Amino acid sequence: MNEGHNGVNGAQLQAFIDRIEKMEEEKSTIGADIRDIYAEARGTGFDPKIIRKVVALRKQEKSKRDEEAAMLDLYLAAISND
Amino acid sequence: MNEGHNGVNGAQLQAFIDRIEKMEEEKSTIGADIRDIYAEARGTGFDPKIIRKVVALRKQEKSKRDEEAAMLDLYLAAISND
Amino acid sequence: MNEGHNGVNGAQLQAFIDRIEKMEEEKSTIGADIRDIYAEARGTGFDPKIIRKVVALRKQEKSKRDEEAAMLDLYLAAISND
Amino acid sequence: MNEGHNGVNGAQLQAFIDRIEKMEEEKSTIGADIRDIYAEARGTGFDPKIIRKVVALRKQEKSKRDEEAAMLDLYLAAISND
DNA sequence: TCAGATAAAATCGCGC
DNA sequence: GCGCGATTTTATCTGA
Numbered sequence: 001m002n003e004g005h006n007g008v009n010g011a012q013l014q015a016f017i018d019r020i021e022k023m024e025e026e027k028s029t030i031g032a033d034i035r036d037i038y039a040e041a042r043g044t045g046f047d048p049k050i051i052r053k054v055v056a057l058r059k060q061e062k063s064k065r066d067e068e069a070a071m072l073d074l075y076l077a078a079i080s081n082d
Numbered sequence: 083m084n085e086g087h088n089g090v091n092g093a094q095l096q097a098f099i100d101r102i103e104k105m106e107e108e109k110s111t112i113g114a115d116i117r118d119i120y121a122e123a124r125g126t127g128f129d130p131k132i133i134r135k136v137v138a139l140r141k142q143e144k145s146k147r148d149e150e151a152a153m154l155d156l157y158l159a160a161i162s163n164d
Numbered sequence: 165m166n167e168g169h170n171g172v173n174g175a176q177l178q179a180f181i182d183r184i185e186k187m188e189e190e191k192s193t194i195g196a197d198i199r200d201i202y203a204e205a206r207g208t209g210f211d212p213k214i215i216r217k218v219v220a221l222r223k224q225e226k227s228k229r230d231e232e233a234a235m236l237d238l239y240l241a242a243i244s245n246d
Numbered sequence: 247m248n249e250g251h252n253g254v255n256g257a258q259l260q261a262f263i264d265r266i267e268k269m270e271e272e273k274s275t276i277g278a279d280i281r282d283i284y285a286e287a288r289g290t291g292f293d294p295k296i297i298r299k300v301v302a303l304r305k306q307e308k309s310k311r312d313e314e315a316a317m318l319d320l321y322l323a324a325i326s327n328d
Numbered sequence: 329t330c331a332g333a334t335a336a337a338a339t340c341g342c343g344c
Numbered sequence: 345g346c347g348c349g350a351t352t353t354t355a356t357c358t359g360a
Contacts, residue, residue, distance in 0.1 A: 013133070016123045020137055023116050030109045034102060041098045042330095051095070052354075055102055113352085117341080129242055130342095134350090135235045142228050149224060153217045160211055161252075177297070180287045184280060184301055191276045195358080198269050205262045213360095215259070219266055281335080294336085302356090 003009050038048040085091050120130040167173050202212040249255050284294040 012126065013123075013128060016119060016128065016133060017136060017140075019119050020116055020133070021140070023112050023119070024137070024141075027109055027112045027116070030105050030112070034105050034109070037098060037101050037105070041095075044094065046095060046098065049355085051098060051102070054095075054099060055106070056354090058099070058103070059106075120341095129238075131350090132235075132238050132242060135231070135238055139228075139231055139235060142224070142231060146221075146224055146228060149217070149221050153214075153221060156211075156214050156217055160214060176290065177292060180283060180292065180297060181300060181304070183283050184297070185304070187276050187280050187283070188301070188305075191273055191280070194269050194273045194276065198266060198273070199359090201262060201265050201269070205259075208258065210259060210262065215262060215266070216359095218259075218263060219270070222263075222267070277335080284336090298336090298356090 002011055038051065041051055042048050084093055120133065123133055124130050166175055202215065205215055206212050248257055284297065287297055288294050
């Protein structure tokens with residue numbers, strides 16, 4: 001039911017689009033907030049470019065740590081073959 | 083005060099980085115949520131590619147309306163050259 | 165052959181760089197020409213800011229038309245699922 | 247003459263816009279060509295990122311040379327106060 | 329000098 | 345599972 005003559009459930013599609021647009025807007029807002037923080041940092045004398053590098057570096061390190069943790073889990077699972 | 087021997091206020095920098103990383107994580111979470119919605123839509127038979135196009139198109143329409151409004155402002159400002 | 169001791173074909177690299185620099189210069193020249201046109205327009209009483217907005221708006225309209233065409237293609241492809 | 251009731255010479259404005267759009271398109275074409283060259287270079291084993299660095303470096307050097315030439319002209323003009 | 333646009337690189341999901 | 349294509353993010357560049 002609820003399908004038009006074209007075989008597409010418009011209401012359902014609309015609902016999906018609404019949800020997506022709402023979240024996209026939130027995402028965009030946060031993006032703006034992040035830009036503001038960089039601007040604020042620049043205002044106190046920090047170079048945003050460098051801060052970006054630092055953040056990127058730490059993200060890499062974090063993902064490396066996550067990977068190692070996952071590997072550890074794998075090993076633990078492997079030796080617990082009871 | 084609070085500056086190390088290298089002339090950088092480490093505590094302040096740390097604070098900026100913390101704030102940024104926190105928001106980046108939120109942003110990333112929302113991005114994942116959006117992806118989930120697309121996946122859900124696919125699960126109910128919608129083509130994500132088309133939904134993306136619809137969303138993109140609507141965004142463009144909005145931005146065009148904004149541009150037109152900005153344009154109107156410019157015109158109004160231009161004719162009020164007193 | 166033609167590779168130096170560092171394993172880099174310098175002549176070939178030079179050729180690429182020459183071509184790029186030549187085109188960059190052309191591009192830069194055109195950019196200057198465009199600026200000249202704006203200056204000329206200002207000289208005859210037009211506000212460059214408004215002209216820029218008009219140009220931007222027309223570009224957006226074109227890209228929106230393109231998007232709509234792409235969208236139509238998607239729809240057509242979607243209903244031809246034989 | 248040729249001015250509408252709004253005091254704007256539409257034909258002249260149109261002419262400016264046409265000229266600008268034409269040159270913008272040329273500029274865009276050249277930009278695409280440059281991208282193609284980078285792609286071609288990559289195809290023969292060069293790293294585009296490095297090439298970009300080289301090009302940027304040479305441009306800096308060129309502008310530095312230009313600056314020095316301008317300075318020289320200034321000096322020459324200064325001592326030719328006849 | 330800085331914001332905004334533009335383009336390149338990295339990332340991620342999808343299909344084979 | 346991997347390559348391809350699309351999207352997102354980063355960096356460069358131009359104009360105000």
